[in-house]
Amino acid sequence: MRALKEIRSWGRSMLGVARWQPGVLVVVVAAVWLARPPVPVLATLACGVVATAVGLRCWALTRPVSFGRATALPRTWWWRRQVREVWPDVAAARGLDVHGLPELRTIAGLWPHLRVTVRPVRGQMVEDYEAAGPALQTALGVARVRCEPRGFRDIVLHLTVGDELRRPFPATARADVLDLSSLPLGRTERGETWRLSLGPHTLVAGSSGAGKGSVFWSLAFALAGAVFDGRVLLHGIDLKGGMEILMGRELFSTTATDAGSAVASLEHLVTLMRDRNAVYAGKVRSHRASQDEPLHVVMIDELAALTAYSTERDLQRRAEAAINLLCSQGRATGFVVIACLQDPRKEVIPSRGLFTQTVGLRLKDASETAMVLGDAAAATGASCHRITRDVPGTAYVVPEDGGPALRVRAGYASDDAIRDVAQRFATPVLLDVPPLVSDDLGRRPRRPSRETSTDQEAS
Known part of the structure; x- marks a missing residue:
């Protein structure tokens, strides 16, 4: 099962590269075809590419946080481009462009977190962009979208574009617990x-x-x-x-x-x-x-x-x-x-x-x-x-x-x-709990029945 998932992951990655820069890929293939290097050189080049890809994949699997930081710049550039491409369609689908397309003023931050600053059209509120958040999340395929106002005019969309919590990790116990706060x-x-x-x-x-x-x-x-x-x-x-x-x-x-x-x-x-x-x-x-x-x-x-x-x-x-x-x-x-x-x-x-x-x-x-x-x-x-x-x-x-x-x-x-x-780490202190005793305190007294009250008044 894990092998099939890994094969699918490699296939998606290669398709992603081909879709990302198809022109560059065509130029590289054409250059190799025209140059027609000797077979040993071509084999060495292919082995180098495969070894690099496998090494990067192992790095991503074993140390996802450090891998994400090391590749943050190209990923951030790619996501900025994606946001600008998708924004007009999302704004139109959610009715945000009725009186003009809201301006994307800046896209800042570093992978996996981007801050998209939007200048709303007059009459729009933060709630309008909060309602558009799920649509933007689905269109981009990001983990999370959060909205908040900035100043008196702008709205910031916080995008979490990578999920660093996807893979489980073990809970750990430490012997030196100095800070209990x-x-x-x-x-x-x-x-x-x-x-x-x-x-x-x-x-x-x-x-x-x-x-x-x-x-x-x-x-x-x-x-x-x-x-x-x-x-x-x-x-x-x-x-x-x-x-x-x-x-x-x-x-x-x-x-x-x-x-x-x-x-x-x-x-x-x-x-x-x-x-x-x-x-x-x-x-x-x-x-x-x-x-x-x-x-x-x-x-x-x-x-x-x-x-x-x-x-x-x-x-x-x-x-x-x-x-x-x-x-x-x-x-x-x-x-x-x-x-x-x-x-x-x-x-x-x-x-x-x-x-x-x-x-x-x-x-x-x-x-x-x-x-x-x-x-x-x-x-x-x-x-x-x-x-x-x-x-x-x-x-x-x-x-x-x-x-x-x-x-x-x-x-x-x-x-x-x-x-x-x-x-x-077994505790050195075991406490003896006193046995449970009945508690009559705090119970509401039973209300006397109407017949009993009548008999008491008659007597």
Whole structure:
């Protein structure tokens, strides 16, 4: 299968070269034919061309980022030409040229990112160009189109013409975790390291098969060194019987695989949080992880199974209350919640607003993208619902500085890699969770029936 894909890739590349500069190709073939060099010279020349092509292809496959940077100039020139050729047709198809063709003022940037500055015709708005974005994306065959205003007159179209996130890569664990404020989870569409802030409570939303496990284990791998030295304690909750977290159970100080043990673990963490709050009161305003006062990271594999789908209403209510307390009071004292779920609707996760950092994997539709990342991110090119199934772990995130949503991909963690990391970085701290006790507090008293009230009044 891979061989067939490679053959097709070579065929497309040769066709692309022939279509790109057909005149140059004809001249080269004619020159070789007229010169009629000796066979040894011709064979040497052919071998040199083949060896160069194979070497470039191997470079592109093994080091796509460096290959892209090295060939950025010719690719950028080619894409600039393509944009200018396609623009009149796209503008006409989307009705942008009714009162004249919008002017392409500049095409700047370097592959794989181009910035196309457009001078709109009077009466046009940014929303008109946002609506034309999908048409331009399809016409050019680019990975992403994002629009934003520049000044008072111009509009900038940001084109991502190459997909550096296409190929999967392994998640890695490091022994020396010095900075716990942000963790390396994978790569961004710019070829840079994707770092996720650790501190804000994080909600990871994605459909089945979208790659929530990649984000989950990339985060656990990034914390492995701090787990091993006791500065971080991981608490795993997986109501699918532990299929996910028990693969790397040695990393977790506590694990819960059913609703009862999950509620017991969450309420125990609330107790630890309140004890630390009492110690910090009037003395410390922010937590710094250490072996004496570790950072507690709660990792929930499927949040909705705990807060919405549970058939035991009392456990569901207690789980919601504990999560709300941890999310609203835990950050300053070193308690962080990382939760994954498939359905981001408010009725499924009422406390969605308490998760101030969101990661949007592949979702069903544009409305779910807006639920997870916000209307502004969805309007400016964050298209979680357009992520294809063959790139699990790919997501959109909104940076902390409030900038435009960034396309990222988390590393892939195989079963063997999870077991290996769990054994090498096993936590030295195992916590005993008190057994779950019944909770009569907070229950609404039953309303007396009308007959009982009548009898009491009569007496």
